[in-house]
Amino acid sequence: MSDDLDPLRRVRPDRLQPDDPLDPAVLAEQRERLMSAIDQTVNPETGRRTPSIYPRIAYRDEAAALEFLTRAFGFREWRESRMENPTGMLAWLEVGDGVVMIGRAGPEHHDLSSPADLGGANTCMVNVYVDDVDTHHARAAAEGARIVMPLEDMFWGDRRYEALDLEGHRWHFGERLSHVRERLGGRG
Amino acid sequence: MDEPTDAAVIAASLDDPASFAPIFDRHAATLLRFLVRRVGPDAADGLVGDTFRVAFERRGSYDLDRPFARPWLYGIATNLLARHRRAEARRLSALSRLAGRAAAGAPEQAAAPAEAAVERLDAQDRWPTVASAIADLPPGERDTLLLYAWEDLSYGDIAQALGIPVGTVRSRLNRARTRLRAGCEPGGPRSEQPSTPTEDRGRIGP
Numbered sequence: 001m002s003d004d005l006d007p008l009r010r011v012r013p014d015r016l017q018p019d020d021p022l023d024p025a026v027l028a029e030q031r032e033r034l035m036s037a038i039d040q041t042v043n044p045e046t047g048r049r050t051p052s053i054y055p056r057i058a059y060r061d062e063a064a065a066l067e068f069l070t071r072a073f074g075f076r077e078w079r080e081s082r083m084e085n086p087t088g089m090l091a092w093l094e095v096g097d098g099v100v101m102i103g104r105a106g107p108e109h110h111d112l113s114s115p116a117d118l119g120g121a122n123t124c125m126v127n128v129y130v131d132d133v134d135t136h137h138a139r140a141a142a143e144g145a146r147i148v149m150p151l152e153d154m155f156w157g158d159r160r161y162e163a164l165d166l167e168g169h170r171w172h173f174g175e176r177l178s179h180v181r182e183r184l185g186g187r188g
Numbered sequence: 189m190d191e192p193t194d195a196a197v198i199a200a201s202l203d204d205p206a207s208f209a210p211i212f213d214r215h216a217a218t219l220l221r222f223l224v225r226r227v228g229p230d231a232a233d234g235l236v237g238d239t240f241r242v243a244f245e246r247r248g249s250y251d252l253d254r255p256f257a258r259p260w261l262y263g264i265a266t267n268l269l270a271r272h273r274r275a276e277a278r279r280l281s282a283l284s285r286l287a288g289r290a291a292a293g294a295p296e297q298a299a300a301p302a303e304a305a306v307e308r309l310d311a312q313d314r315w316p317t318v319a320s321a322i323a324d325l326p327p328g329e330r331d332t333l334l335l336y337a338w339e340d341l342s343y344g345d346i347a348q349a350l351g352i353p354v355g356t357v358r359s360r361l362n363r364a365r366t367r368l369r370a371g372c373e374p375g376g377p378r379s380e381q382p383s384t385p386t387e388d389r390g391r392i393g394p
Binding site: 004005007008009011012013014016022026027029031033034035037038039063079082084086089 | 216268290368
């Protein structure tokens, strides 16, 4: 086939510069996720267990929030559970044995608001225990989370800090001091 | 032919969901290449998984009269791309820079071997502008045009993929070519040429 679209055919990216050959691991991983999603459809009880209580957190830009929460706070997305449609995305993020759900803010989305819609006001805070709050704190700060309570050892036996995400939701990250001491080999 | 058609696999998967796997095995590499072309490898990895997950969820509405599922999968992937326009824009601007270097640098590598040298030079001058002109197309026209020119889908396959009539495929392609021409050669003689359906049928049959 040869016609006036030939210049366009020639700028097909892999013709201009061949991409790296397909990584079979990428396809293997995606195949595994597909099969696990299918398995969940068939046998819901073998699938992910959502806890009996978990929050849904609303964002103006839930895609940016998803990216931020995984990058800055190290949450892991249940990728096969993500639901995308033109009016918004729903994603589930795993944190230890807990789960948070994130979605879009707005009247048509359960009438939920983002702090970004409320001049920064929050009506709740999500508390998260992590394995190593020192590393978690350093990573969050480096990735642009706004630290609003410094990392401190508290009288109730936790080391904790608090941070705001991109739209101002407040997150409390802690680790039991006994765990901190164990982790640091008695030096904590 | 012992291999069951895609349609047969999909039909069987209605009762036995796990038997959907061959649809992935047959088409995932092609769809991944398509997605890498459109949005680059980072976004494409997850999107190829999403494409097949959505396909699995929608398998009940697959038209079993169509033995070959690839156009359907292209359509699902194209819909998912709508949420990744920023990644696509980055990919296209990288492409434009790359095309600029290719035009200036190693021509033999990239050009089709059978091309006449003169035509090749002429075409290479236009590469960077072609690449940036693609970015300026309305998404529906870009989707249609790239399924045609990069993925080599027929008019009928594109119509099936995008769920639009063949006539709409034709008119989108016409409009896209007119815009590309205008974008690449402002004021050039070809940009004055009207693009009629008759003329088009003669030049690029499905």
